Amino acid sequence: MNRSKLFACIISNSDGEILSTFAEHFSAKIELIEGGILFDISGLENLIGDQNKIAGEIGNWLEAKDIAGNVGISKDADTAILFAKNIEGIT
Numbered sequence: 001m002n003r004s005k006l007f008a009c010i011i012s013n014s015d016g017e018i019l020s021t022f023a024e025h026f027s028a029k030i031e032l033i034e035g036g037i038l039f040d041i042s043g044l045e046n047l048i049g050d051q052n053k054i055a056g057e058i059g060n061w062l063e064a065k066d067i068a069g070n071v072g073i074s075k076d077a078d079t080a081i082l083f084a085k086n087i088e089g090i091t
Contacts, residue, residue, distance in 0.1 A: 007042075007076070009083070010069045010070070012069030019036065022037075027041055070084045
């Protein structure tokens with residue numbers, strides 16, 4: 001069975017430890033990157049829905065934790081980072 005990958009990136013001024021703790025709610029595969037965090041959210045589409053619904057859920061969690069940031073989601077990690085860096089965020 002070939003599973004497709006899905007990645008989320010949050011670009012934020014928040015501390016890396018705060019972002020890591022936040023991302024652990026969505027994934028065990030987390031990587032701190034310059035200015036944010038990248039995490040593998042493969043499989044969440046089966047639990048939450050499409051990429052827009054996942055982005056909304058992540059945005060709701062960010063808002064609830066009072067974390068400002070831009071969210072990018074894509075099937076490619078580099079593209080998720082690019083989206084988060086260049087598209088105004090949800091929060």
